[in-house]
Amino acid sequence: MIALLLRDLKLSFRAGGGFGLGLAFFLIVTVLVPFSVGPQSALLSTIAPGVLWLGALLACLLSLDRLLALDWEDGSLDLLATAPLPLESVVTIKALAHWITTGLPLVLVAPVLGVLLNLPVPGFSWLVISLLIGTPALSVIGTFGAALTVGLKRGGLLLSLLVLPLYVPTLIFGAEVARRGATGMETSAPVLMLAGITAASVALLPFASAAVLRINLR
Amino acid sequence: MTLNVTDLAIARAGIPVLEGVNFTLEPGRALILRGPNGIGKTTLLRTLAGLQPPLSGSIQGAEDQVAYAAHSDGLKPTLTVTENLVFWASVFGTVDIEPALDAFDLKGLSDRHAGNLSAGQKRRLGLARMLVTGRPIWILDEPTVSLDRNAVDMFASAVRRHLETGGSALIATHIDLGLEGEVLDVGPNKAKPKPIDDFDGGFL
Numbered sequence: 001m002i003a004l005l006l007r008d009l010k011l012s013f014r015a016g017g018g019f020g021l022g023l024a025f026f027l028i029v030t031v032l033v034p035f036s037v038g039p040q041s042a043l044l045s046t047i048a049p050g051v052l053w054l055g056a057l058l059a060c061l062l063s064l065d066r067l068l069a070l071d072w073e074d075g076s077l078d079l080l081a082t083a084p085l086p087l088e089s090v091v092t093i094k095a096l097a098h099w100i101t102t103g104l105p106l107v108l109v110a111p112v113l114g115v116l117l118n119l120p121v122p123g124f125s126w127l128v129i130s131l132l133i134g135t136p137a138l139s140v141i142g143t144f145g146a147a148l149t150v151g152l153k154r155g156g157l158l159l160s161l162l163v164l165p166l167y168v169p170t171l172i173f174g175a176e177v178a179r180r181g182a183t184g185m186e187t188s189a190p191v192l193m194l195a196g197i198t199a200a201s202v203a204l205l206p207f208a209s210a211a212v213l214r215i216n217l218r
Numbered sequence: 219m220t221l222n223v224t225d226l227a228i229a230r231a232g233i234p235v236l237e238g239v240n241f242t243l244e245p246g247r248a249l250i251l252r253g254p255n256g257i258g259k260t261t262l263l264r265t266l267a268g269l270q271p272p273l274s275g276s277i278q279g280a281e282d283q284v285a286y287a288a289h290s291d292g293l294k295p296t297l298t299v300t301e302n303l304v305f306w307a308s309v310f311g312t313v314d315i316e317p318a319l320d321a322f323d324l325k326g327l328s329d330r331h332a333g334n335l336s337a338g339q340k341r342r343l344g345l346a347r348m349l350v351t352g353r354p355i356w357i358l359d360e361p362t363v364s365l366d367r368n369a370v371d372m373f374a375s376a377v378r379r380h381l382e383t384g385g386s387a388l389i390a391t392h393i394d395l396g397l398e399g400e401v402l403d404v405g406p407n408k409a410k411p412k413p414i415d416d417f418d419g420g421f422l
Contacts, residue, residue, distance in 0.1 A: 003308035007297070014296035075290030079347075082267045082286045083309045218270040 001089055008097035018066055022059035022102045023109060029055040030113040041118045048117035049127060049178030056106045056131055057138060057167055063102050064142040065156035067094060072150045081217055087210035095143040103135030119182060126181020130194060134174035137198040140205045141166045147209040150216050169197050219283045219354050220244050226275035230261045234273060234409035241402055243386045248399030251390040257404055259390040263359050285353035287361060291344025295333025299324055299343055302332050307350040318349035321376045337364040345373055356387040
């Protein structure tokens with residue numbers, strides 16, 4: 001299992017692995033927002049938590065279509081399915097590798113981008129906390145979407161259509177934590193909801209992903 | 219470990235392709251699978267590898283014993299030859315990749331990226347993967363595609379050594395590998411179309 005994680009991390013850092021694509025996308029989207037809504041700092045600090053969360057979510061989405069499709073194309077998914085690793089752990093490891101290469105960098109860079117959007121000072125820590133709790137759910141749900149569409153030619157668009165609605169609860173509560181934190185309100189209720197969504201996704205979705213993958217590999 | 223297949227029926231994309239497939243594969247034996255294109259050889263091998271369920275019949279002794287080599291080699295172009303093999307070795311819980319590199323003459327290529335190998339070299343690497351699995355039953359689907367004469371001999375002697383150490387192999391191929399093994403021709407097992415029953419006939 002460690003071997004699979006290390007291989008996926010290594011692949012993403014090698015040429016054409018796509019590491020940093022999501023990060024660059026997140027950066028560009030955040031920079032474009034002040035251009036589109038105008039430079040009023042009061043307006044920007046109001047919308048900053050929501051914009052940063054939406055940007056992080058879309059950046060996560062960007063790399064999902066490579067998650068299982070590459071392994072399917074070169075046949076290693078078939079070989080992994082016949083290996084001693086259970087498919088449930090294969091998809092869990094793949095989601096973890098996706099989170100480390102996409103989710104975690106987004107969490108780390110979000111405070112810097114918060115400055116660009118004039119995010120109020122108390123909001124920074126809550127933004128990082130909400131992304132840290134929320135992005136694992138994005139990776140796990142995304143892996144489920146990737147498992148559903150594996151083997152389809154041009155499955156990327158379909159994948160986005162399937163996954164975005166599933167991201168809604170995470171987005172609502174994640175952005176709510178950041179927004180409440182930024183305005184100095186009580187945050188415990190949305191934090192608990194967000195953590196609950198992540199815990200449930202991590203606990204249940206790998207079984208669903210492995211099940212659809214088995215059907216798709218037939 | 220003996221592989222026992224009784225009265226197996228399989229389907230591809232929901233359409234039955236083979237039925238009544240029976241064979242036993244004892245340790246130390248090779249079985250050459252033959253049959254015309256499209257008869258369902260690949261589907262049969264995928265079923266035995268556990269990638270899809272059979273329509274009916276039973277497969278005994280395949281669980282956790284089978285190493286499967288498909289048409290594609292499952293190589294990562296940006297990893298080196300050694301990294302590719304080490305990955306599969308650790309997935310299967312083995313450590314030593316040297317014999318596999320030796321058997322397919324990959325020593326000189328070990329630091330090259332798999333993406334820079336020729337088709338035949340990639341195939342050799344894909345077949346070397348079988349040696350690091352440590353599994354007793356090899357299931358090989360057209361293993362000699364894009365191999366030259368020399369590499370085919372390398373492959374045949376790797377299989378021979380595997381058989382001598384108590385392994386077994388089921389190989390779908392159209393060429394003569396010079397292996398002593400029974401031939402399983404699945405041509406006669408082609409699934410018959412379902413007879414039209416009264417319900418279907420009512421529409422005609």
